[in-house]
Amino acid sequence: xxxxxxxxxxxxxxxxxxxxxxxxxxxxxxxxxxxxxxxxxxxxxxxxxxxxxxxxxxxxxxxxxxxxxxxxxxxxxxxxxxxxxxxxxxxxxxxxxxxxxxxxxxxxxxxxxxxxxxxxxxxxxxxxxxxxxxxxxxxxxxxxxxxxxxxxxxxxxxxxxxxxxxxxxxxxxxxxxxxxxxxxxxxxxxxxxxxxxxxxxxxxxxxxxxxxxxxxxxxxxxxxxxxxxxxxxxxxxxxxxxxxxxxxxxxxxxxxxxxxxxxxxxxxxxxxxxxxxxxxxxxxxxxxxxxxxxxxxxxxxxxxxxxxxxxxxxxxxxxxxxxxxxxxxxxxxxxxxxxxxxxxxxxxxxxxxxxxxxxxxxxxxxxx
Amino acid sequence: xxxxxxxxxxxxxxxxxxxxxxxxxxxxxxxxxxxxxxxxxxxxxxxxxxxxxxxxxxxxxxxxxxxxxxxxxxxxxxxxxxxxxxxxxxxxxxxxxxxxxxxxxxxxxxxxxxxxxxxxxxxxxxxxxx
Numbered sequence: 001x002x003x004x005x006x007x008x009x010x011x012x013x014x015x016x017x018x019x020x021x022x023x024x025x026x027x028x029x030x031x032x033x034x035x036x037x038x039x040x041x042x043x044x045x046x047x048x049x050x051x052x053x054x055x056x057x058x059x060x061x062x063x064x065x066x067x068x069x070x071x072x073x074x075x076x077x078x079x080x081x082x083x084x085x086x087x088x089x090x091x092x093x094x095x096x097x098x099x100x101x102x103x104x105x106x107x108x109x110x111x112x113x114x115x116x117x118x119x120x121x122x123x124x125x126x127x128x129x130x131x132x133x134x135x136x137x138x139x140x141x142x143x144x145x146x147x148x149x150x151x152x153x154x155x156x157x158x159x160x161x162x163x164x165x166x167x168x169x170x171x172x173x174x175x176x177x178x179x180x181x182x183x184x185x186x187x188x189x190x191x192x193x194x195x196x197x198x199x200x201x202x203x204x205x206x207x208x209x210x211x212x213x214x215x216x217x218x219x220x221x222x223x224x225x226x227x228x229x230x231x232x233x234x235x236x237x238x239x240x241x242x243x244x245x246x247x248x249x250x251x252x253x254x255x256x257x258x259x260x261x262x263x264x265x266x267x268x269x270x271x272x273x274x275x276x277x278x279x280x281x282x283x284x285x286x287x288x289x290x291x292x293x294x295x296x297x298x299x300x301x302x303x304x305x306x307x308x309x310x311x312x313x314x315x316x317x318x319x320x321x322x323x324x325x326x327x328x329x330x331x332x333x334x335x336x337x338x339x340x341x342x343x344x345x346x347x348x349x350x351x352x353x354x355x356x357x358x359x360x361x362x363x364x365x366x367x368x
Numbered sequence: 369x370x371x372x373x374x375x376x377x378x379x380x381x382x383x384x385x386x387x388x389x390x391x392x393x394x395x396x397x398x399x400x401x402x403x404x405x406x407x408x409x410x411x412x413x414x415x416x417x418x419x420x421x422x423x424x425x426x427x428x429x430x431x432x433x434x435x436x437x438x439x440x441x442x443x444x445x446x447x448x449x450x451x452x453x454x455x456x457x458x459x460x461x462x463x464x465x466x467x468x469x470x471x472x473x474x475x476x477x478x479x480x481x482x483x484x485x486x487x488x489x490x491x492x493x494x495x496x497x498x
Contacts, residue, residue: 002475018474025475074496075389245389245465245494246472257390259496272495276462 006030016250020240020283028250035239035247040087042209043235060210060233063094066175069126070166071099073116076181076236078255079244084179084235085124100169100178102162103132105141106260113256131169133161137343140350142262148350151265157346158262164334164343170230182234185241185279188286189271191293196271201337204300207293209237212335240286242279379424380404381431381485385440389493391464394453396446403444405483409435414458418442433466434458434479436489463495 003012004027015025019034026034045059061067069084071077081099088095101117103110114130121128133141140161146154170178187207194203205211210233236244248255263269278285328334329341336342385401392399408428414435422439429435441455442448455461459479466473467490468481483489 014471015475016470017472075494241494242465245492249388249467249492250470257388257493257496258393259390273462280462 066096067177068100068175070180071101071117073113073256075255079248080181081120099126099128101130102165105133116256155266160342167230177231179233183236183239183241184286188275188289192271204297207297383487386490390496391493414438430482433481465492
């Protein structure tokens with residue numbers, strides 16, 4: 001029997017789990033406590049790359065903030081709903097919580113998991129809003145998108161549409177902060193994907209625990225324009241997927257677990273396989289990759305460094321493509337680096353019937 | 369094959385195997401199985417093609433998780449054309465967690481843990497959306 005490393009040394013309980021982050025054997029009670037407390041610390045700002053004035057990270061939330069929990073009915077969002085409700089009470093964050101769910105219109109996958117979200121809403125006493133691609137995007141469910149463009153590049157559509165759907169849902173619920181269940185494994189996979197594809201712009205942003213907080217609202221807001229400051233946070237940024245699953249298992253939290261039927265062809269699958277293999281050899285690899293990602297993001301922000309910042313390139317007479325600057329979509333007002341946001345561009349190409357012709361990168365802007 | 373009516377003999381033992389996190393789909397959509405496996409095995413035979421039923425030698429290496437993974441792949445997994453969804457080489461596919469009597473297999477010796485009569489081994493997949 002392995003004794004729990006966190007129990008008092010005089011009377012340790014029997015350990016039931018080996019923590020991947022620290023390789024410590026822990027008993028059930030200590031596991032629940034350390035799991036919940038570490039997330040509380042992440043929310044309070046410790047252990048983050050972004051540091052505030054006192055060298056400590058910024059707290060994720062303000063008292064009284066309305067926060068929507070992006071809920072899919074899967075393991076991460078179910079545990080997230082549970083944890084946010086628990087911590088909000090235990091540490092008196094004073095947050096106004098609700099659940100927000102997006103129906104992409106993938107039959108056999110999303111319909112079943114939405115039932116789980118409805119149960120979660122009841123169990124935690126949270127209001128629930130469900131938005132569908134069907135109503136948001138003129139009938140373009142993912143099933144229909146795949147029917148149009150096939151199974152390569154469909155994840156791009158889904159991801160772009162979902163992000164905007166979350167923004168719109170947040171707007172309808174009058175929240176200015178959305179939290180999602182992205183865990184440490186997800187962030188590590190994203191870092192690896194962005195490195196493998198040389199996507200510097202995304203690499204800069206993907207390790208931030210909160211995104212979207214930096215753009216100020218425009219003065220000339222139309223009534224239908226989306227607010228530009230919907231923040232998105234990942235309280236589980238440093239939480240291992242293994243621990244999330246074990247927490248749900250031992251707490252008997254009910255969640256839905258099926259793979260999206262289109263996921264076998266996704267690029268992320270390769271990154272995930274690599275991360276999982278690395279974890280089995282050296283479990284700390286996951287947080288180590290996140291740390292590397294944070295370090296890379298920090299170094300990318302410093303122009304003029306030897307790694308090829310813009311000033312150095314200009315000195316050498318090299319034309320360098322300006323990295324994208326964030327502005328707002330002329331059609332729907334969402335955050336974008338082009339004139340039209342990606343969702344509007346993709347919708348445009350679907351509606352014109354040109355989407356199936358080719359999708360290597362994001363389609364170039366179609367003039368309206 | 370899985371035979372829940374056969375009593376344990378000195379050459380076999382019974383245990384419960386459970387599948388969660390979507391893995392039950394690989395095993396006829398049944399989450400809980402009561403199975404009877406040999407008590408001993410010959411490790412050298414794991415790399416050869418599996419016979420129609422697992423041999424039950426009276427002596428040999430006591431069965432362990434390494435054997436159990438092989439046994440489940442050869443005799444309980446429905447889609448034998450895609451073993452990589454369950455195992456990777458002789459070990460479990462990374463991303464599938466194993467609990468032995470509600471304890472992390474990493475605390476019980478992983479592949480080396482010797483399966484006992486009446487054990488409950490749970491396989492939970494983490495390889496799906498959250």
